[in-house]
Amino acid sequence: MKLISENKSFGGMHRRYQHEADTTQCTMTFAVYLPRAALAGAKVPVLYWLSGLTCTDENFMQKAGAQRVAAELGIAIVCPDTSPRGENVAVDPEGSWALGLGAGYYLNATQEPWAANYQMFDYVSRELPDLVEAKLPVTKVRSISGHSMGGHGALIVAMKNPGRYRSLSAFAPICHPSAQSLGAASWGRRAFAALLGPDETKWHAYDAVALIKNLSERLPILIDQGSSDDALERLMPQALIAAANACGHPITLNMREGYDHAYYFVASFIEGHLRYHAKALLS
Amino acid sequence: MKLISENKSFGGMHRRYQHEADTTQCTMTFAVYLPRAALAGAKVPVLYWLSGLTCTDENFMQKAGAQRVAAELGIAIVCPDTSPRGENVAVDPEGSWALGLGAGYYLNATQEPWAANYQMFDYVSRELPDLVEAKLPVTKVRSISGHSMGGHGALIVAMKNPGRYRSLSAFAPICHPSAQSLGAASWGRRAFAALLGPDETKWHAYDAVALIKNLSERLPILIDQGSSDDALERLMPQALIAAANACGHPITLNMREGYDHAYYFVASFIEGHLRYHAKALLS
Numbered sequence: 001m002k003l004i005s006e007n008k009s010f011g012g013m014h015r016r017y018q019h020e021a022d023t024t025q026c027t028m029t030f031a032v033y034l035p036r037a038a039l040a041g042a043k044v045p046v047l048y049w050l051s052g053l054t055c056t057d058e059n060f061m062q063k064a065g066a067q068r069v070a071a072e073l074g075i076a077i078v079c080p081d082t083s084p085r086g087e088n089v090a091v092d093p094e095g096s097w098a099l100g101l102g103a104g105y106y107l108n109a110t111q112e113p114w115a116a117n118y119q120m121f122d123y124v125s126r127e128l129p130d131l132v133e134a135k136l137p138v139t140k141v142r143s144i145s146g147h148s149m150g151g152h153g154a155l156i157v158a159m160k161n162p163g164r165y166r167s168l169s170a171f172a173p174i175c176h177p178s179a180q181s182l183g184a185a186s187w188g189r190r191a192f193a194a195l196l197g198p199d200e201t202k203w204h205a206y207d208a209v210a211l212i213k214n215l216s217e218r219l220p221i222l223i224d225q226g227s228s229d230d231a232l233e234r235l236m237p238q239a240l241i242a243a244a245n246a247c248g249h250p251i252t253l254n255m256r257e258g259y260d261h262a263y264y265f266v267a268s269f270i271e272g273h274l275r276y277h278a279k280a281l282l283s
Numbered sequence: 284m285k286l287i288s289e290n291k292s293f294g295g296m297h298r299r300y301q302h303e304a305d306t307t308q309c310t311m312t313f314a315v316y317l318p319r320a321a322l323a324g325a326k327v328p329v330l331y332w333l334s335g336l337t338c339t340d341e342n343f344m345q346k347a348g349a350q351r352v353a354a355e356l357g358i359a360i361v362c363p364d365t366s367p368r369g370e371n372v373a374v375d376p377e378g379s380w381a382l383g384l385g386a387g388y389y390l391n392a393t394q395e396p397w398a399a400n401y402q403m404f405d406y407v408s409r410e411l412p413d414l415v416e417a418k419l420p421v422t423k424v425r426s427i428s429g430h431s432m433g434g435h436g437a438l439i440v441a442m443k444n445p446g447r448y449r450s451l452s453a454f455a456p457i458c459h460p461s462a463q464s465l466g467a468a469s470w471g472r473r474a475f476a477a478l479l480g481p482d483e484t485k486w487h488a489y490d491a492v493a494l495i496k497n498l499s500e501r502l503p504i505l506i507d508q509g510s511s512d513d514a515l516e517r518l519m520p521q522a523l524i525a526a527a528n529a530c531g532h533p534i535t536l537n538m539r540e541g542y543d544h545a546y547y548f549v550a551s552f553i554e555g556h557l558r559y560h561a562k563a564l565l566s
Contacts, residue, residue: 007547008511014547065348065550228291264290264297267348 226259
């Protein structure tokens with residue numbers, strides 16, 4: 001694990017690291033914010049943040065304004081990249097931003113050429129936390145959140161790892177990426193077909209609306225969604241609300257009037273999410 | 284003046300506009316944050332923010348986390364671009380980021396090919412405020428701040444416009460761009476020679492250390508500077524402190540232990556500056 005940069009921020013440190021990942025078979029970059037207490041010898045709990053399509057580890061750290069509140073609360077934030085990267089990693093032959101680099105969907109691909117590197121589910125669920133917990137001053141007390149494709153990631157990673165996260169939230173998550181009703185307008189259908197093959201029943205293993213029915217843990221879900229988000233129809237939060245209600249899964253959707261899909265929206269409401277997670281992480 | 288984008292942010296609006304500027308003879312882009320009160324019919328005072336080398340109107344708005352506090356305080360923030368732009372605008376033949384596009388130094392160039400467009404002093408001092416005050420719900424009550432080259436800009440624009448700003452601050456400003464002692468290591472000397480010609484006495488008209496001696500207004504200066512800023516020797520805050528002390532100009536330098544030159548530093552201390560400006564703007 002190699003430190004590639006660090007910046008002091010609100011009394012703590014924002015750091016970027018690179019390491020050779022077994023799951024994704026490439027050099028992965030991630031960012032971490034460590035509050036002052038973690039630099040002074042204490043171990044602190046971690047909020048894992050998963051970013052959206054086209055992002056890297058940098059977008060959230062630069063644009064969300066989360067460090068101020070994380071510093072106050074004494075929690076670390078870990079931001080992985082959104083896909084494997086590097087010369088040997090498959091890219092979308094059509095050059096779309098919705099498949100390939102920056103678009104790993106936090107799942108384990110089964111189809112070539114993707115399967116060799118696109119094992120993001122295992123990377124963010126296991127390999128990265130194992131590394132971070134071994135090398136940095138953090139505890140195994142974890143929460144998870146994310147934005148858009150990363151909101152989808154947070155939902156499925158928490159749902160498929162019962163007992164592993166203290167709390168779960170998402171901003172404008174892709175809730176139902178396999179939805180047939182949207183056809184090609186869906187983020188996900190073309191990518192899921194490429195990464196997981198044509199059998200759509202396999203896609204349900206990475207679709208929050210499909211997963212929520214059969215969970216052994218009913219970890220509450222907190223979602224913030226902008227009402228003026230151009231992507232609202234494709235994100236389908238109402239489908240997740242309906243599915244959650246049908247099986248008694250606790251869920252809160254804050255519909256934010258006039259907000260869109262940008263980081264200006266995330267920044268406006270990140271403080272509430274951080275305090276929500278801190279309550280679970282520090283209890 | 285054409286609206287090119289808007290995002291709701293902390294109950295207010297972040298907007299980007301383009302307009303044809305007389306001073307710089309090109310299409311200029313700027314950003315504005317309007318707090319809720321300004322959208323509800325009130326006029327609010329403005330903090331003008333000048334950004335650093337390589338920046339556009341976007342860096343501060345995306346990275347500083349200023350909107351949260353501006354929303355609370357009820358002040359607008361206006362961020363101009365850092366240079367003229369466009370096909371006909373001169374660029375540095377050597378391709379350096381320290382001259383040409385993104386590097387206007389907030390001065391009026393006198394030498395060709397720069398003089399045709401690089402009239403940033405007049406643009407940020409007069410043309411942009413005149414436009415903003417005519418078209419947006421803001422008052423003529425102004426403060427000014429900036430980062431790095433934009434800190435230099437804030438210093439010289441306020442010093443050369445007595446009575447026009449209620450308060451002045453800067454993050455890691457270039458304090459003495461014409462300093463001979465630094466030779467080519469200085470930001471500014473090569474650019475000032477290009478933009479203003481070889482007569483160094485002309486450079487003093489845009490150098491805070493040179494200007495401070497002969498001011499009719501002694502507007503206090505607030506500076507935050509990171510102690511681990513790689514650029515510290517070239518920024519020369521101590522030269523400004525010495526010059527200010529020599530002529531009795533009120534100045535405060537907060538040396539921030541371990542902070543560097545990045546926006547992580549600006550974000551860490553922007554709240555204090557915003558509250559400082561609001562006190563002057565709202566009194």
